[in-house]
Amino acid sequence: MVKVGISSCLVGHKVRFDGGHKASDFCQNNLGKFVEYVPLCPEMGIGLPAPRPSIRLEENEAGETRAVITSTGEDITNRLSQYASDRKDLFKGLSGYVLCAKSPSCGLERVRLYTPGEKANRKAGVGVFAQRLRELEPAMPMEEDGRLNDPHLRENFVTRLFVYAEWKSLPQPLAKKDILAFHTRHKLLLLAHNQSMYRALGKQLGELDSMDENFTNNYILEVMQALSKPASKSNHTNVLQHVQGYFKQQLSTVEREALAQVILDYRQGVEPLSAPMSLLKHYLKMYPKPYLLGQSYFQPYPQALGLRYAL
Structure with missing residues (x-):
């Protein structure tokens, strides 16, 4: 727990x-x-x-x-x-x-x-x-x-809480593969919150030769700082459109247009974030994509909290 x-x-x-x-x-x-x-x-x-x-x-x-x-x-x-x-x-x-x-x-x-x-x-x-x-x-x-x-601040805190809990549950001492797996799982979430820090963290890990406690402490501190600002509609839209691209070969023209419209409706404040999320998760079940299935972005905390209905 x-x-x-x-x-x-x-x-x-x-x-x-x-x-x-x-x-x-x-x-x-x-x-x-x-x-x-x-x-x-x-x-x-x-x-x-x-x-x-x-x-x-x-x-x-x-x-x-x-x-x-x-x-x-x-x-x-x-x-x-x-x-x-x-x-x-x-x-x-x-x-x-x-x-x-x-x-x-x-x-x-x-x-x-x-x-x-x-x-x-x-x-x-x-x-x-x-x-x-x-x-x-x-x-x-x-x-x-x-x-x-505040629904945005509430959702942001709970997101950070469960990401940090996942970090705390990693096996100790931390191995490079564990940090890489953790980072990969949270890539889309980081992209939605802070694009510049998303790129900077990726560069750090790409250039990582050796790892010590100082590096891991700084890494998780920067991850939590990146997530500390609630994700904007614009950033969420960019991530949703990026995910949409994974299904371009499977969806019909009508389905692609409908998905694009739901994402646009979210961007314009007509629909909550849960609307395009639900549709994308539906397509993910129909057409499993290993990379996407491992992304925390789709469910960073228990779904029963229903926090994205207010975003």
Whole structure:
């Protein structure tokens, strides 16, 4: 089972500052059917109660971001950061992480950053726990709960999650053939997300003579960076038209024209991505193509999630 870290409040644990939770419907009732969650709450983990005094991020005169208990001024930055550091072995077993937005411990972006002693703030901070988590696992897919309400960001995160889980499942130590097979399987997916990085990664592997841990770490980091931006309609269209070419000898003129029209309808926003995908997968069953059958692009995550119906 794919293991995913998650802020405890997002799975209904009453650990928030006000004693409540922030349960995520998507995480609990959709994604939760296909992954095993590892819930953590940094504030509770360092011994703070629920409910508890509020915490905020402050930027001191040296430009450092600190997590401070508002009512007492106590600085708990190091404790929160150390809580993450102490769990680095746990994080190595995770394939992704869902974090609570706006949290001074778990927020990934736009957390309110205050001037000490004042109410003045700007949305420019990163939660202390989240920052340390990024440092420990830079390639691991991470997302905030609020951003998962956007269908494109949701689909993008889940795609990255299952690609990274596949990477983590590769036999260790990694052999060149394993990386080449992994890269080949995800070629069309990379092409749909980032054409320039798709070409750069292919060039790196083509020129690869020897492989070490530094190369593999950089490779998967670049793969995840390439996939981090949601694929555009234009890029998807290019890939769909490329795949269409594999069937030009088998399809009749009417079938080719119908497929081309469905792809164009997707490009123009008339049909969701699932429409041309379903038709291509139908033809793939009728006329199997070994290369295409091995491509993650057609099913990068469990189909039951139905994420492409909203794209």
